[in-house]
Amino acid sequence: MSAEALPHIIGYEFARRELFEEALTHPSALVPERRRHRCRTPVKRSYERLEFLGDRVLGLVVADHLWRRFAGEPEGDLTRRHTHLVRRQALVRVAEAIGLGRYLVLSRAEAAAGAAGNPGILADACEALIAAIYLDGGFEAASAFVQRFWEPLIEEMEEPPRDPKTALQEWAQARGLALPAYELMATSGPDHAPLFTVMASVASGDRASATASSKRIAEAKAAALLLDRLTAER
Numbered sequence: 001m002s003a004e005a006l007p008h009i010i011g012y013e014f015a016r017r018e019l020f021e022e023a024l025t026h027p028s029a030l031v032p033e034r035r036r037h038r039c040r041t042p043v044k045r046s047y048e049r050l051e052f053l054g055d056r057v058l059g060l061v062v063a064d065h066l067w068r069r070f071a072g073e074p075e076g077d078l079t080r081r082h083t084h085l086v087r088r089q090a091l092v093r094v095a096e097a098i099g100l101g102r103y104l105v106l107s108r109a110e111a112a113a114g115a116a117g118n119p120g121i122l123a124d125a126c127e128a129l130i131a132a133i134y135l136d137g138g139f140e141a142a143s144a145f146v147q148r149f150w151e152p153l154i155e156e157m158e159e160p161p162r163d164p165k166t167a168l169q170e171w172a173q174a175r176g177l178a179l180p181a182y183e184l185m186a187t188s189g190p191d192h193a194p195l196f197t198v199m200a201s202v203a204s205g206d207r208a209s210a211t212a213s214s215k216r217i218a219e220a221k222a223a224a225l226l227l228d229r230l231t232a233e234r
Helices: 003-010 017-023 048-069 075-086 088-097 108-112 119-137 139-156 164-174 215-233
Strands: 181-188 195-201 207-212
Touching: 003 017, 017 048, 017 119, 048 075, 048 119, 048 139, 075 088, 075 139, 075 215, 088 119, 088 139, 088 215, 119 139, 164 215, 181 215, 195 215, 207 215
Parallel strands: none
Antiparallel strands: 181 195, 195 207
């Protein structure tokens, strides 16, 4: 399906066409003979770099919106809301709402394997699209997109969601597994603004890591990522 329809669906027209195409391009499409597949011009990069930026832009936009909207809530409640809204399941819901999978540029093999419906790919491409909008139109454009398509998710959230660590613990206990473990993997950044990378793991061998400005928030993010992975796989 032609990607020309997507800007109308998301309510944003790109001035820099190359950013739009990059956001839709899966790494598999960069094999030389596939580079021109479904693209007017050759795409030199996949969405992976944009995905990295989009994750951070989404986090900032959601944090800013929650801080303003729930002015009376403490930091802990805002953190739980934020974690819920930036996790993979939220990204997949938005990607499905705009039909993003129909517009992805994939190799023939990946397309045949159903990659357009893969939750991980949809989430990554959605983050890349956010970054592309941010680079093309600035923070206000990215914020408008996120607020428009994340609003239904926020409306569903009458109360702050459960703590991800508690949810992961309940998942493990329901399967007779030991309590989840959290390990500090690295500390980086300047002394006045350190970043902590924490890995969450369960006895089944599954694990996920996340980085945040405090160990507690990093643990919560890692727990949410791991729970997403576990519930998607089973």
